[in-house]
Amino acid sequence: MSGSTQIMPRDPQLSFAFEARVSIAKPLDLGTTRAGHRRVIPILGGTIEGPRIKGKVLEGGADWQILHSDGAADLEARYTLETDDGALIYVTNRGMRRGSTDVLKRLNSGEKVDPDQLYFRTYTTFETSAPGYQWLADAVCVGTGERYPEGVVVRFFQVL
Secondary structure (H helix, E strand, O other), X not given: OOOOOOOOOOOOOEEEEEEEEEEEOOOEEXXXXXXXXXXXXXXXXXXXXXXXXXXXXXXXXXXXXXXOOOOOEEEEEEEEEEEOOOOEEEEEEEEEEEEOHHHHHHHHOOOOOOHHHEEEEEEEXXXXXXXXXXXXXXXXXXXXXXXXOOEEEEEEEEEO
C-alpha cells in the first residue's frame, strides 16, 4: 500500500469493501470462436455502496464470457464506477462461475437459480486518479457474485 505504514496481518483476512448491483442487457451470443463459446453481456448501469464508497455503475461496460461445454463460464467484466463525490474508477473484474450442469444450463438460458448452487468468484483491479479512492487501486480485491436474469450482485472484499 503506497505510502502506508499500516501493519497488515501475516495471514490474509478479508474486509468488506462494497457491493455492486448491476443491471445487464440480454447476452449477445457470438457462438464458437477460436477462444471458445463467446458471449458479451452489456452493462446498463447500477449502484455501489460500502463503508467508504457510494455511487453508481455507469452504462457502457460489458462482461466478456467464455462458456464451457458444461455451462461453466470464465468472466472478464470491464466497466466504470462514478462515486457520489464525482470520482471515476475503472474496474477490471475477472472470475469464474461454476456449478452443476443442470443449474448452469438453467442459468445460461435466463432462468433464476439459487445463488447458493453456484461458485461465482472474482478477482478485481481498480484504476483511479482520485486520491480518496486510491485505497482500491492499491489493494488486492476478491468478490463473490450472484447472477439473476436481470442483473448481477457482486460483493467486493479487500484482502488484508
